[in-house]
Amino acid sequence: MGRVTAPHQVPPVPPAELPTTLGGLRAAGHHYRTVKQELRDNLFARMRTGGERFPGIVGYQDTVLPEVERALLAGHDMVLLGERGQGKTRLIRSLVALLDEWTPVIPGSVLNEHPLHPLTPASRALVGSAGDDLPIGWLHRSMRYGEKLATPDTSVGDLIGDVDPIRLAQGRTLGDPETIHFGLVPRTNRGIFAVNELPDLAERIQVALLNVLEERDIQVRGYQLRLPLDLLLVASANPEDYTNRGRIITPLKDRFGAEIRTHYPVDLELELALVRQEADLVAEVPEHVLEVLARFARAVRESPSVDPRSGVSARFAIAAAETVAAAALRRSGLLAGAASDGVRGEAAVARVGDAVSVTSTLRGKVEFESGEEGREIEILAHLLRAATAETFRARLAGLDLSGFTALVAEGTVIETGELVSSAELLRQVGTVPGLAKALDRLDLGDAPTPEQAAAGVEFVLEGLHLTRRLGKDVTESGRTVYGGRG
Numbered sequence: 001m002g003r004v005t006a007p008h009q010v011p012p013v014p015p016a017e018l019p020t021t022l023g024g025l026r027a028a029g030h031h032y033r034t035v036k037q038e039l040r041d042n043l044f045a046r047m048r049t050g051g052e053r054f055p056g057i058v059g060y061q062d063t064v065l066p067e068v069e070r071a072l073l074a075g076h077d078m079v080l081l082g083e084r085g086q087g088k089t090r091l092i093r094s095l096v097a098l099l100d101e102w103t104p105v106i107p108g109s110v111l112n113e114h115p116l117h118p119l120t121p122a123s124r125a126l127v128g129s130a131g132d133d134l135p136i137g138w139l140h141r142s143m144r145y146g147e148k149l150a151t152p153d154t155s156v157g158d159l160i161g162d163v164d165p166i167r168l169a170q171g172r173t174l175g176d177p178e179t180i181h182f183g184l185v186p187r188t189n190r191g192i193f194a195v196n197e198l199p200d201l202a203e204r205i206q207v208a209l210l211n212v213l214e215e216r217d218i219q220v221r222g223y224q225l226r227l228p229l230d231l232l233l234v235a236s237a238n239p240e241d242y243t244n245r246g247r248i249i250t251p252l253k254d255r256f257g258a259e260i261r262t263h264y265p266v267d268l269e270l271e272l273a274l275v276r277q278e279a280d281l282v283a284e285v286p287e288h289v290l291e292v293l294a295r296f297a298r299a300v301r302e303s304p305s306v307d308p309r310s311g312v313s314a315r316f317a318i319a320a321a322e323t324v325a326a327a328a329l330r331r332s333g334l335l336a337g338a339a340s341d342g343v344r345g346e347a348a349v350a351r352v353g354d355a356v357s358v359t360s361t362l363r364g365k366v367e368f369e370s371g372e373e374g375r376e377i378e379i380l381a382h383l384l385r386a387a388t389a390e391t392f393r394a395r396l397a398g399l400d401l402s403g404f405t406a407l408v409a410e411g412t413v414i415e416t417g418e419l420v421s422s423a424e425l426l427r428q429v430g431t432v433p434g435l436a437k438a439l440d441r442l443d444l445g446d447a448p449t450p451e452q453a454a455a456g457v458e459f460v461l462e463g464l465h466l467t468r469r470l471g472k473d474v475t476e477s478g479r480t481v482y483g484g485r486g
Contacts, residue, residue, distance in 0.1 A: 014102055014138035022115045023132025025104055032116040034230050035099070035144075035190055036075040042098045043072050054094045057087065058277055059270040060262070064091070067260045072098070076257025077213055077233040079198065079248070085313020086262040088236040092147075092194045095234070099141040103190065107137040110182055111189040111227070112144070119189075119227050144191030146184050150201035156208045159183045161220045180220050185212055190230050198235040199247050206249050209233070213255035239309075264301060264314060268294055274314055279321040283328040283348030286455050288395055288442045292352055293320045295387035300366060305379045310367035319365065320358045327354035327418070335421050346421055349451035351458045352388060353416060353480060359384060385466055392463030395441050403433035404460055405469055408484045414461060417479035422454035429457055 019025045033041070046053050047069075054065055068091070071078045080088045106113045106123050115136045118124045127134055148159065156162070164181035185193055195201065195209075211217055216229050235256070237248060253259070265271040271294040279285075297317035300306055325348075332348040359380040368376055407414065407429065414428045429435075439448055439456045448456065461482045464470040471485045 012140055012142075014140075018102060018138050019104075020135060021132060022127070022130070022134040022136055025115060025136060026132065030104065030116070032114055035192070035232050036072075038100055038103075039072050039095070039098050039232065040075060042100065043069060046098075053098070054091065055097060056277070057091055057094055058274045059265040060087075060091070063266070064260060064262055067258065071258035071260065074257060077255070078258040078260055079235040079237060079253070079256045080260050080262055081237050081239050082262030083238060083264070083309075083311025083313075085311065085315045086264060087314065088262055089147075089194070089196055091262070092192075092234050092236065093145065095192055095232070096141055096145045099144055099192070101141055102138045103141070103144070104136045105139045105190075107135060111186055112139060112191065114190065139190075144188070146188030146191060146193045147196065148184050148194070149196045150198055152200060152202060154201055154205055156205055157181075157183060159185050159205065160208050160212075160218050161186060163220070185209075185231070185233075186218055186227065186229060188231055189227075192232045192234065195233070195235040198237045203247075203249050206252050210251055210255060213252070264311070268298065271298060271314075271317060275317050275321050278314075279318045279325075281322060281325040283325040283332070283350055284452075285321055285325050285328070285350040286442065286444060286452065288391060288459055289324060289350050289352055289355065289455065290321060291395075292355060292384075292388050292391045293317055293324065293358075295390050296320065296355070296358075296384050299383040299387050300380065303379065303383060305369055305372045305375075307367040307369055312366055316362060316365050319362055320355070323358050323361055324350045324354045327357055331419055334419055347449060347451045349422075349449070349455050351416075351455045352462050353418065353458055355384060355388075356381075388459075388462055389466040392459070392466065396438060396460070396463060399437055399441060400434050401438065401460060401464060401469075403435070404429075404464055407432065408470065408482065411484065413481050413483040415479050415481050416458050416461065420479065422450040425454045425457060426450055435460075 019028050019030070043053060045051075053069070054060075057065065068078070072095075080091065082088055104115050106115055106118060106126065109120075109123055111119055113119050113123050115127065115134060118127050148154065161180050161183040164179055198206070208219075211219060212229060212231075213233055217226055218229065233256075235248075265274055268291070272290060275290055275294055294317055297312060297314075297320065300316065301312040306312065328350040329348040331354075332346045335346040359377050363376045363380060366376070366380070368379070372379060414425070416425050435453075435457070438460050439453060440446070442456045442459065444452045444456050461470060462472075465472040465482060468485070471483045473481045473483070475481060
């Protein structure tokens with residue numbers, strides 16, 4: 001699981017030592033292998049050496065990845081089934097790293113034909129006439145990946161190919177194979193082709209893939225083509241799409257060698273690892289705040305008020321962490337603008353109070369049950385409070401925090417909030433017994449900055465409130481006031 005990144009569009013320059021002619025390729029001892037043989041050999045080699053096989057994939061080491069490895073070793077095309085935001089596309093794209101870094105091609109071939117295994121009549125004639133003097137090119141593995149998001153308007157021509165009217169206008173006859181404009185699938189020959197959200201593909205278009213998966217060839221209108229395509233076909237789908245938006249037709253499902261179920265992170269540590277890896281944070285977000293957000297995402301996913309068929313994407317926790325970091329950066333900028341000359345600027349460090357904003361900004365990422373209409377923010381706010389209390393108990397259980405409750409025992413109040421500076425919050429608290437131990441439990445170090453200490457203090461205050469040891473009010477100006485429960 002993880003963030004999806006676009007494949008490279010500009011390949012690196014081939015090393016100078018690679019052969020430049022067919023004769024040089026033969027002299028170097030190069031042997032033709034199919035894509036599936038490449039993947040099998042390279043995967044097995046990395047297994048034997050302990051090399052990284054699926055970089056950037058988090059949470060699947062003991063579940064999904066062994067199934068993917070078995071499918072690759074068996075030479076099976078595969079379909080990944082799972083709810084949204086489970087990293088299916090990221091996993092598919094990571095397969096490219098198991099291809100050879102460079103592979104020889106016949107220059108100008110739209111089908112990436114191998115010099116030792118030409119497919120088209122024109123390429124076979126070229127190899128026959130030029131022999132060992134045939135110039136060859138080299139294709140980087142980043143250019144051996146093709147992908148199509150299945151949409152209802154996708155045509156057979158997009159995937160497989162169609163007659164090119166321009167070539168007909170140039171004088172070629174209708175029966176000439178040179179008049180064919182090949183689609184995405186044949187253009188990814190000798191590579192990996194992915195169809196995302198396969199059930200969204202119209203059933204009559206899915207039929208066009210039957211031959212690709214079984215006979216490994218294609219049909220374009222009335223042309224008699226027998227091109228033994230060499231590729232790995234991988235598809236992704238959401239399980240509920242079989243009934244909601246469409247389905248994978250039975251003959252096509254039968255042709256996939258492996259059907260692999262993906263899932264969300266199975267435990268909190270994996271959820272946290274995913275957020276740490278994927279979130280692009282514009283400010284410091286302490287570990288305890290990230291833990292609150294990870295627990296929040298898991299609580300939303302498990303809530304009976306949320307439609308389980310839709311799922312809650314891993315992007316929910318990632319976006320929440322980025323939103324909280326942005327709130328901290330906003331506070332830093334506004335406080336700097338309001339400060340007088342010579343006043344130290346506020347470093348951007350997120351606090352647990354900054355998480356309140358995610359309940360409104362991220363509600364669009366969650367599909368609620370039909371009976372919960374109008375209560376979406378209320379439900380999310382409740383789950384966020386529960387996640388905060390859970391983190392408080394997990395981090396600070398058994399710690400003597402009576403120094404904080406004693407602060408407000410005589411009617412004193414502590415104000416915090418979105419635009420309350422760290423210095424102001426720490427001034428109100430002063431020296432509190434147990435604060436140093438609390439900050440240590442929150443992994444804020446032996447010498448936290450004022451901003452980090454303020455983040456720890458606010459978390460303690462909120463946790464004491466949620467465990468019914470402090471009172472709390474929110475003023476009209478948006479400030480949060482902690483005081484006694486009386």
